[in-house]
Amino acid sequence: xxxxxxxxxxxxTGRSGPTIHDVARTAGVSISTASKALxxxxxxxxxxxxxxxxxxxxxxxxxxxxxxxxxxxxxxTVGLITNDSFGRFSFPIFEALEEKLADQGFAVxxxxxxxxxxxxxxxxxxxxxxxxxxxxxxxxxxDKRPALSFLVPGVPVVYVxxxxxxxxxxxxxxxxxxxxxMAVAHLVGQGRxxxxxxxxxxxxxxxxxxxxxxxxxxxxxxxAYDTSLHVNGEWxxxxxxxxxxxxxxxxxxxxxxxxxxxDQIARGASEALRExxxxxxxxxxxxxFDNWEVMALGAxxxxxxxxxxxxxxxxxxxxALLAIMSGERVTGVRRLPCSLIIRESSACELCAEMFRxxxxxxxx
Amino acid sequence: xxxxxxxxxxxxTGRSGPTIHDVARTAGVSISTASKALxxxxxxxxxxxxxxxxxxxxxxxxxxxxxxxxxxxxxxTVGLITNDSFGRFSFPIFEALEEKLADQGFAVxxxxxxxxxxxxxxxxxxxxxxxxxxxxxxxxxxDKRPALSFLVPGVPVVYVxxxxxxxxxxxxxxxxxxxxxMAVAHLVGQGRxxxxxxxxxxxxxxxxxxxxxxxxxxxxxxxAYDTSLHVNGEWxxxxxxxxxxxxxxxxxxxxxxxxxxxDQIARGASEALRExxxxxxxxxxxxxFDNWEVMALGAxxxxxxxxxxxxxxxxxxxxALLAIMSGERVTGVRRLPCSLIIRESSACELCAEMFRxxxxxxxx
DNA sequence: TTGAAAGCGCTAACAA
DNA sequence: TTGTTAGCGCTTTCAA
Numbered sequence: 001x002x003x004x005x006x007x008x009x010x011x012x013t014g015r016s017g018p019t020i021h022d023v024a025r026t027a028g029v030s031i032s033t034a035s036k037a038l039x040x041x042x043x044x045x046x047x048x049x050x051x052x053x054x055x056x057x058x059x060x061x062x063x064x065x066x067x068x069x070x071x072x073x074x075x076x077t078v079g080l081i082t083n084d085s086f087g088r089f090s091f092p093i094f095e096a097l098e099e100k101l102a103d104q105g106f107a108v109x110x111x112x113x114x115x116x117x118x119x120x121x122x123x124x125x126x127x128x129x130x131x132x133x134x135x136x137x138x139x140x141x142x143d144k145r146p147a148l149s150f151l152v153p154g155v156p157v158v159y160v161x162x163x164x165x166x167x168x169x170x171x172x173x174x175x176x177x178x179x180x181x182m183a184v185a186h187l188v189g190q191g192r193x194x195x196x197x198x199x200x201x202x203x204x205x206x207x208x209x210x211x212x213x214x215x216x217x218x219x220x221x222x223x224a225y226d227t228s229l230h231v232n233g234e235w236x237x238x239x240x241x242x243x244x245x246x247x248x249x250x251x252x253x254x255x256x257x258x259x260x261x262x263d264q265i266a267r268g269a270s271e272a273l274r275e276x277x278x279x280x281x282x283x284x285x286x287x288x289f290d291n292w293e294v295m296a297l298g299a300x301x302x303x304x305x306x307x308x309x310x311x312x313x314x315x316x317x318x319x320a321l322l323a324i325m326s327g328e329r330v331t332g333v334r335r336l337p338c339s340l341i342i343r344e345s346s347a348c349e350l351c352a353e354m355f356r357x358x359x360x361x362x363x364x
Numbered sequence: 365x366x367x368x369x370x371x372x373x374x375x376x377t378g379r380s381g382p383t384i385h386d387v388a389r390t391a392g393v394s395i396s397t398a399s400k401a402l403x404x405x406x407x408x409x410x411x412x413x414x415x416x417x418x419x420x421x422x423x424x425x426x427x428x429x430x431x432x433x434x435x436x437x438x439x440x441t442v443g444l445i446t447n448d449s450f451g452r453f454s455f456p457i458f459e460a461l462e463e464k465l466a467d468q469g470f471a472v473x474x475x476x477x478x479x480x481x482x483x484x485x486x487x488x489x490x491x492x493x494x495x496x497x498x499x500x501x502x503x504x505x506x507d508k509r510p511a512l513s514f515l516v517p518g519v520p521v522v523y524v525x526x527x528x529x530x531x532x533x534x535x536x537x538x539x540x541x542x543x544x545x546m547a548v549a550h551l552v553g554q555g556r557x558x559x560x561x562x563x564x565x566x567x568x569x570x571x572x573x574x575x576x577x578x579x580x581x582x583x584x585x586x587x588a589y590d591t592s593l594h595v596n597g598e599w600x601x602x603x604x605x606x607x608x609x610x611x612x613x614x615x616x617x618x619x620x621x622x623x624x625x626x627d628q629i630a631r632g633a634s635e636a637l638r639e640x641x642x643x644x645x646x647x648x649x650x651x652x653f654d655n656w657e658v659m660a661l662g663a664x665x666x667x668x669x670x671x672x673x674x675x676x677x678x679x680x681x682x683x684a685l686l687a688i689m690s691g692e693r694v695t696g697v698r699r700l701p702c703s704l705i706i707r708e709s710s711a712c713e714l715c716a717e718m719f720r721x722x723x724x725x726x727x728x
Numbered sequence: 729t730t731g732a733a734a735g736c737g738c739t740a741a742c743a744a
Numbered sequence: 745t746t747g748t749t750a751g752c753g754c755t756t757t758c759a760a
Contacts, residue, residue, distance in 0.1 A: 403755085428754070435753090
């Protein structure tokens, strides 16, 4: 059953492996028969089918998807265009997305545009020439980005961790507000009443939403919103430290909990508290945002943090795109729930352990 | 000059835009003429060429690269297969690689294999069916990985930030040894003599190389190697803290400088020193590795660190692949130089500023 | 200078 | 059940 007889085309042209033509010749059938056997379509003698498949295996035949695409007008590829040059947020999303799509036979062209519109345009042009079947757009952005559907006519687009300024666009984002509410509810549950919010730059929609969630959380607990407990700053550890200095310089009116808009801020705050001799979580509990493990676990004690479930976000984005590509109508903005990961910074070690056990057990 | 007259094919089939056929029809020339005009080949009346190009622009014609590939047997795509699920090291490499390749019209299929050989195999199979012109393999690994060239016959492969167990493979890696030597030389230059090496897990080749560099650096400075100053541990902040505890518990024989195998270790060490009241850099200087800015700049004082120039690594990997794909013969392992980024943790503020100025001025 | 025709590797009508 | 044929969109001889 080996591939002797006529040399496979590859040996003649030195290019891109054996073709279906080679399979057919070696198996002694016509090309269309070979095609049927390989795609398990139509009706054939099982003997013929077997023979073709064996030959194909023996000579290492792999269908040329380029040729298939030419015929089917579906390339089985999608583009992913990202602007998050650092990749911290993009990567988990990408990972899940790629897994989902690869399972369905789609390969992902990844393009980095680094917030350069010209470069983005160039990439999109390339992707169009390659006839992508779909496009995913992701970014770490303060606000909605210009829609780009007019640049890729006929191609379904999904925005993930990013929103377009087009109401018809389909966007998947984390539920920042819900995440913040969850954090506050947890702190309240731990008996905290003076919960400060050390927030990021106001120009980020996420920041505005988290603040709304913070207020909603307080309200739900019947705690009055105290303007003096909410401050805006940068995304940095330094800002966390300064904010703590601001809150703890005075003796009176100190917070008994800090909700921080990311883990870097929380990390800085944690360090500053430690240096001031404020015990965490006893005197002040901390909850961060992002659940960036290297930050959260590096802190002492390890930080509780809101997890945006970027992996889920990526997976769902993939599913949405697959759905659209197969003809379904999907539309609008979807906000996916965050999770709260509880560690020692907001609960005594015992409580934290209990929470973890509960989570493992699968309760909500 | 608009596209009226005969409707472009897209409107007939509802698929994948106007074809060269449409362009030719609308411009009133044959397909082969249109092709010549679009590719600026052969000789044509400039009038004809203009007309074709105008029409192409007007109806939004984009060549179908799938069809072109079918003919040329080059898909203008390459695969990138990564195992670094966290992405911290892969991403900068990817970014530079993608930029380089995109400039030459190559699009990059990105595949995540997360150290699962079955998944990797599956990805490679897919990439082969898509007829990639080249493959880049990257990973965060302790040691050489099995070569995979036999899985992708005829496709040039470049390993970056990763080595294959095949001497013929072409691999690009950072010069870990040189980086370590550089760090030690710098510390020596700052007047340090008792330089400790807080190292990572021995099973990593990088760790072994950095240790060799550390010893070479000492030797070059005429300092005897003191076994008690070298310790192996984890890649974590915690390990950095423990190591400092180990070195500074005793009063005598303390180090006056710490060279750490990554920035997390350095960060932990820095924190531990701070808590013990050991002044940095006065009493103990610190140099880390990776130049992971979020770590290095978050520390107080900011950490000096060896930068592996991952961006350069990615760019050169792209160039190597392009070279091979265009027929050049490239081979062997290349170790690209690291850079030392000096910050306050290993030099007084004034010195650090001077270094920075010097670097900006472009001296080596 | 232009056009007709063959072919890249594959699929899918339609005939035999 | 099998084979013949046309065609996906493009490039490239070879004639006109």
